Amino acid sequence: MELWPWQMIWRPKIPYKVNCFTWLLAKEAVLTQENIKKRKFQLCSRCYLCEEQAETVNHQLWRIFSSLSKIIWVKPRNIVQLLNCWINIGNTTIKEERWRIVPACIWWTVWKERNQRCFEGKKNNL
Known part of the structure; x- marks a missing residue:
């Protein structure tokens, strides 16, 4: 059984709405097209970021995260x-608090870009 990473979600000093969003991601409850389909809505599912694959929580975030972080793992x-595992690859100096917010910051930025493409038809270069 996996340990629930509550400290990585609720302890970093980031806006509360970003903490809540990270919690929803961890629960895989963010309203991606995959989760909307589970509620019996008919959609043509495609990722708003890559425009190739079906939109799922993990696909969308990993693709951008791995290309931005340049971390090989x-x-x-x-x-x-x-x-x-994120906390284990950080360091234990003063920068630890900043290191803890990196995943949430990237995910929040990706989510905002996704929503801008989905609802406003605007694209930024990632």
Whole structure:
């Protein structure tokens, strides 16, 4: 059984709405097209970022995260695994607090870009 990474979600000093969003990601409850389909809505599912694959929580975030971070590692299966291992690849100096917010900052930025493409038809270069 995986440990729930509550410290990585609720302890970093980031806006509360970003903490809540990270919690929803960890629960895989963010309203991506995959989760909307589970509620019996008919959609043509495609990722708004890559425009190729179906939009899922993990696909969308990993693709951008891995290209931005330039970290070479075995990709965790899900958000909870990433949060559990993230703290172990950081350092224990004063920068630790900043290191803890990196995943949430990237995910929040990706989510805002996704929503801008989805609802406003605007694209930024990632």
